[in-house]
Amino acid sequence: MEYNVIIIGAGVAGMTTAIYLKRAGISCCIIEEKAPGGQLNYISTIENYPGNNKISGTDLAYNIYNQVNELDIPFLFEQVKEIKKEKEKNIIITEKREINAKYIIIATGRSPKKLNALKEENFLGKGVSYCAICDGPLYKDKEVIVVGAGNSAIKESLFLSNICSKVTILVRKDEFRGRDNIEELRNKKNIIIKYNSEIKKFAGKENLEKVILKSNEEITCNACFIFIGYDPATEKFLNLNITNQEGYIKTDEYCRTNIKNIFAIGDVREKEVNQIITAMNDGVVAATTIMNNQILL
Numbered sequence: 513m514e515y516n517v518i519i520i521g522a523g524v525a526g527m528t529t530a531i532y533l534k535r536a537g538i539s540c541c542i543i544e545e546k547a548p549g550g551q552l553n554y555i556s557t558i559e560n561y562p563g564n565n566k567i568s569g570t571d572l573a574y575n576i577y578n579q580v581n582e583l584d585i586p587f588l589f590e591q592v593k594e595i596k597k598e599k600e601k602n603i604i605i606t607e608k609r610e611i612n613a614k615y616i617i618i619a620t621g622r623s624p625k626k627l628n629a630l631k632e633e634n635f636l637g638k639g640v641s642y643c644a645i646c647d648g649p650l651y652k653d654k655e656v657i658v659v660g661a662g663n664s665a666i667k668e669s670l671f672l673s674n675i676c677s678k679v680t681i682l683v684r685k686d687e688f689r690g691r692d693n694i695e696e697l698r699n700k701k702n703i704i705i706k707y708n709s710e711i712k713k714f715a716g717k718e719n720l721e722k723v724i725l726k727s728n729e730e731i732t733c734n735a736c737f738i739f740i741g742y743d744p745a746t747e748k749f750l751n752l753n754i755t756n757q758e759g760y761i762k763t764d765e766y767c768r769t770n771i772k773n774i775f776a777i778g779d780v781r782e783k784e785v786n787q788i789i790t791a792m793n794d795g796v797v798a799a800t801t802i803m804n805n806q807i808l809l
């Protein structure tokens with residue numbers, strides 16, 4: 513199997529770059545291990561995507577995926593295990609096959625960080641969650657906890673406050689890091705904010721029933737939603753030596769890594785701002801760099 517460009521990851525970055533490449537007549541294929549949309553599938557409401565006052569993450573993912581499909585861009589639903597560099601050849605190894613490509617674009621994004629508190633793993637799918645839009649509706653009229661202090665924690669707390677009877681936000685320090693919608697958050701009657709609070713342990717019989725804080729205070733709850741940052745999905749590419757200390761891929765302004773014809777775009781790339789539009793922007797930059805460069809197979 514051979515394509516001019518293989519894109520690893522079908523988040524907004526990967527799908528945007530595919531649209532630009534295909535429309536320029538450059539053959540490409542997207543490899544995705546889960547569902548198209550990546551992190552979009554975890555966002556309840558997006559209010560900063562120009563052209564849409566409000567759109568759910570899943571709707572935006574679906575719209576972009578439809579556009580990719582209409583362009584007949586091939587999709588492989590499998591996991592990329594490794595990239596091998598052999599002289600001028602770039603080889604992608606998935607669980608099912610090996611594919612040669614002139615160019616590889618890594619768009620594998622990142623995923624929510626775990627808290628690493630005691631028994632967190634035990635309650636996965638039983639009260640501990642990293643996605644309000646996926647699991648929030650399961651806790652209608654119930655009491656939940658949110659952990660986090662950034663914009664995602666604020667936004668997802670507001671979303672949960674419309675479903676759940678009570679939302680207690682645990683903030684590690686004495687203030688929020690995020691600034692968006694902070695007034696709205698403070699005015700919500702069923703949101704309680706507890707500063708200087710960290711979870712030590714999750715507890716319950718079958719399902720989560722309470723969290724125990726480092727101060728030993730116990731808070732009863734039906735679920736705990738965690739929004740404390742991200743881990744870049746680069747563990748499969750560590751052999752290439754293209755990551756920084758935090759695991760993000762280093763690139764130049766054209767999204768090129770220091771390996772010839774291997775690019776990185778979107779949230780997996782070392783950069784300051786991680787938003788839908790900036791991920792899309794990277795996709796456009798990488799695609800146009802390849803178009804301008806094209807010495808195709």
Ligand SMILES: Cc1cc2nc3c(=O)[nH]c(=O)nc-3n(C[C@H](O)[C@H](O)[C@H](O)COP(=O)(O)OP(=O)(O)OC[C@H]3O[C@@H](n4cnc5c(N)ncnc54)[C@H](O)[C@@H]3O)c2cc1C
Nearest residue numbers: 521523524525545550551592620621622778779786787788
């Ligand atoms: C809760 C939440 C709220 C947010 N709210 C907003 C907002 O309001 N506005 C905004 O602009 N941004 C928001 N963001 C950020 C925004 O969603 C991201 O910046 C953007 O979606 C990143 O897109 P991406 O394509 O770079 O990566 P991702 O969306 O992470 O996509 C990467 C894809 O690669 C796939 N993948 C990973 N490894 C492999 C592998 N080895 N093989 C095959 N496939 C692989 C993954 O399954 C995934 O589908 C939010 C994020 C979260 C989590």
